[in-house]
Amino acid sequence: MVLVTLAAFMLVTLLPGDAVSALLAAAEGADPRIEESLRLQFGLDRPFAVRYAQWLARLAVGDLGRSLLSRQPVLDTILARLPVTIILTAGAILLSLVIGIPLGLLAGVRPNSPADRLLSGLAALGVATPSFWLGILLVFVFAQSLGWLPSFGYRSLPEGGLSEMLRHMLLPWLTLSAARIVEVVRQVRSGTAEIMTQDFIRTARAKGLPDRLVLWRHALKNVLVPVITVTGLAVGHLLSGAVVVEVIFLLPGMGTLVVEGVLQRDFPITQGVVLAGATATIAASLVADVLYGLLDPRVRYD
Amino acid sequence: MTGLRTCTPRIAWIACVLGVVALAMLATAALPSLASQQAGARAVHIRIAAVEPNIRNYDPHKGFSGLEHRVLYAVFDQLVRFDRAGNFVPGLAESWEWSDPRTLVLNLRRGVKFHDGTPFNAEAVVFNFRRIMNPEEQSIVRGEWTGVESVEATGEHRVRITLRVASAAFLAALTDRSGMIVSPTAVRQMGEEFGHRPVGAGPFVLQTWVPGSHVTLVRNPDYWEKEFPKADRLTIYQFKADEPAVRGLKSGGVDFMQGVPSKDVAWVKASRGFDFVDRPTVSSLVMSYNLTKAPVDDVHFRRAIQAAIDRRAILNVVYGGIGQLSASMLPKGFWSVDPVMLAPAYDPARAKHHLSQSKYRGEKLSLVVSPDDRIVKSAQMIQQFLGDVGIPAEITPLPGPEQLARFFTGREFQGRIGGWSGRSDPHLNYFAVIGCGGSFNVPRPRGYCDPRIEELLQQGSASQDREVRKKAYSALDLYLNDQAMFLTLLHESWAVATRKSLTGFVPYLFGKPIYKEFGLR
Numbered sequence: 001m002v003l004v005t006l007a008a009f010m011l012v013t014l015l016p017g018d019a020v021s022a023l024l025a026a027a028e029g030a031d032p033r034i035e036e037s038l039r040l041q042f043g044l045d046r047p048f049a050v051r052y053a054q055w056l057a058r059l060a061v062g063d064l065g066r067s068l069l070s071r072q073p074v075l076d077t078i079l080a081r082l083p084v085t086i087i088l089t090a091g092a093i094l095l096s097l098v099i100g101i102p103l104g105l106l107a108g109v110r111p112n113s114p115a116d117r118l119l120s121g122l123a124a125l126g127v128a129t130p131s132f133w134l135g136i137l138l139v140f141v142f143a144q145s146l147g148w149l150p151s152f153g154y155r156s157l158p159e160g161g162l163s164e165m166l167r168h169m170l171l172p173w174l175t176l177s178a179a180r181i182v183e184v185v186r187q188v189r190s191g192t193a194e195i196m197t198q199d200f201i202r203t204a205r206a207k208g209l210p211d212r213l214v215l216w217r218h219a220l221k222n223v224l225v226p227v228i229t230v231t232g233l234a235v236g237h238l239l240s241g242a243v244v245v246e247v248i249f250l251l252p253g254m255g256t257l258v259v260e261g262v263l264q265r266d267f268p269i270t271q272g273v274v275l276a277g278a279t280a281t282i283a284a285s286l287v288a289d290v291l292y293g294l295l296d297p298r299v300r301y302d
Numbered sequence: 303m304t305g306l307r308t309c310t311p312r313i314a315w316i317a318c319v320l321g322v323v324a325l326a327m328l329a330t331a332a333l334p335s336l337a338s339q340q341a342g343a344r345a346v347h348i349r350i351a352a353v354e355p356n357i358r359n360y361d362p363h364k365g366f367s368g369l370e371h372r373v374l375y376a377v378f379d380q381l382v383r384f385d386r387a388g389n390f391v392p393g394l395a396e397s398w399e400w401s402d403p404r405t406l407v408l409n410l411r412r413g414v415k416f417h418d419g420t421p422f423n424a425e426a427v428v429f430n431f432r433r434i435m436n437p438e439e440q441s442i443v444r445g446e447w448t449g450v451e452s453v454e455a456t457g458e459h460r461v462r463i464t465l466r467v468a469s470a471a472f473l474a475a476l477t478d479r480s481g482m483i484v485s486p487t488a489v490r491q492m493g494e495e496f497g498h499r500p501v502g503a504g505p506f507v508l509q510t511w512v513p514g515s516h517v518t519l520v521r522n523p524d525y526w527e528k529e530f531p532k533a534d535r536l537t538i539y540q541f542k543a544d545e546p547a548v549r550g551l552k553s554g555g556v557d558f559m560q561g562v563p564s565k566d567v568a569w570v571k572a573s574r575g576f577d578f579v580d581r582p583t584v585s586s587l588v589m590s591y592n593l594t595k596a597p598v599d600d601v602h603f604r605r606a607i608q609a610a611i612d613r614r615a616i617l618n619v620v621y622g623g624i625g626q627l628s629a630s631m632l633p634k635g636f637w638s639v640d641p642v643m644l645a646p647a648y649d650p651a652r653a654k655h656h657l658s659q660s661k662y663r664g665e666k667l668s669l670v671v672s673p674d675d676r677i678v679k680s681a682q683m684i685q686q687f688l689g690d691v692g693i694p695a696e697i698t699p700l701p702g703p704e705q706l707a708r709f710f711t712g713r714e715f716q717g718r719i720g721g722w723s724g725r726s727d728p729h730l731n732y733f734a735v736i737g738c739g740g741s742f743n744v745p746r747p748r749g750y751c752d753p754r755i756e757e758l759l760q761q762g763s764a765s766q767d768r769e770v771r772k773k774a775y776s777a778l779d780l781y782l783n784d785q786a787m788f789l790t791l792l793h794e795s796w797a798v799a800t801r802k803s804l805t806g807f808v809p810y811l812f813g814k815p816i817y818k819e820f821g822l823r
Contacts, residue, residue, distance in 0.1 A: 153516070
């Protein structure tokens, strides 16, 4: 976590071009004295280590600073944008599990069957597809040609109700989750294929349990452990993917926020978002660890 | 329900719940929303696609880009407006009189309130004027006020402005940023946050602005012009580039888009839902210089550049022939433009001749370029044209704020290729770009000052007689073309795709949509 804060701080302060010159240029007749006083105000005159320490100290009390442009607290800005990104990534995770697990089971139960071959082929294609391209393709088909779904924009619940929100989120979810679905299918497939040959499955079958029950009750539980691992690790990927997807679909989340932050040299915003993203990634792997314990009695944390 | 019977404890249970939730989501998503359709029948909601990267704030006195005006006109009302013919007409100022050529008296409209309830009166207007004139506020339009000696409230609804030198064109400034009146209460309360939560007295209230995503404007129920705004709600989607905006248009998600790329014009024309409007605007693609730097300080070198560039080819290739070539900074048909004046001709042989007369020794010309698809393509063509006559040019795309920091301050680059969104009055155009102290004259704050230009600007702004003014501006155009100080490459068309049911869109020469007039049939 300490490394994360250091990286977030350095990443932005080492970027070429500083905010004061960008800010001041907007105003006519930049007076050198004003420039100097702004630099003092932002603390840009002090050495790197001092600025980092001060930033950490403020961070500890939840103060991420203020945006250089809007002058609003960074924390408030991020909190206002957070729900969109959470809905986007959580929806993508949900979609990847709901679509990926049944398909993976289907492929894994009978390895090398036509269904398995088809799914594996599609999975290979899915891995090779960049999300921005897929997003544009989905928009072309579902929004432009068929006209079923909107191609951009966001409706919050109070603005348009549940159905409007879902209509606007469906394409972003599909775009973001495509690569995840593939990942889940591959994990579940290989896991299922392996488990189906094991003794306890044979025993269950020998007891006369129907295939369906064997699959759902005995096999799935074992298959889910690696799925949770990849999903936990995927949060980082999803967050970075969310930046692209939010820009494509014009969603008012953290992705568009960080892009604006970088383009406008608004470094407190950029730092804040990078930090929030990194924290979410670490938290997600923690949640995944806890879930193992729930699923697999052999995993116990002492 | 076999599916539910398999819902045995733990995992399967979780999986089932997830499945049911997901199914419910998909089902509701696929259904069109009845509720919102019914609401749509009552409230008029207009959706606009705008390619507006890098808007920094919506403070009329502190912004930078001409793209901000679309929202500024909606949120703020101007003291003076212009009609379709470019005549001054009353806005928040009900009337005005020149008590002598240096003294302008504004009679303010009564009973108007800002969105936050603050009364609009002389005190508020004087607060605005002093805000612009205060050097510490660093207003983008302070240059328009350097000729102002004093401002004072001479009554509850009366303001007197005293100029140092007679300037009829001063009134023009009050149709633009300088005449957009902000709520003093909101500015005092919010300080620098004001630019993100602007409060004016205009037809729309800015409800939300999510930078990089959208602006939501809602009707100001207390707006003094009772017939406006026609719409209850306006959402402006701020796209970073043409492509996603066009996708929004094609999917039917927007009602209006300005600046449709030429390759998509055929689609708009063929579509059943949209009309295409191709009308000229004052907005242009320009090449400007830092005239204090070698080699562009040399008139022969600049003349070489002027003759080397085939403007017609840029218009045809990059803009699909949609737009116009003018000999002036303003388009043909604008009242100040001499219709018989000839535009600089494309003549590479002549360019080489000029180059041989110049002091130029083959060094690289470094140009900053706005990172817009069409501008970058145009710049690449210019690079080619310049290379053909022996001028190697380097182009660097940079967003507006970086351009300000690195080019307009005079620190880097010898020239810029970018947009000039244009102003309603000729004086505001010439003064901003080439006048001594103009906001976009390089290097700031004073810029390059030329006595002949100052003289002609003074002649053009001293009189209210259009014929007199026209003579001055025609002479100015001739001088600028002869000295090749500033190259207007082409004037952009509105290139608007407007939904057939959208009413109230008028393609003013001014080139900036007036959202309060937009309605839906």
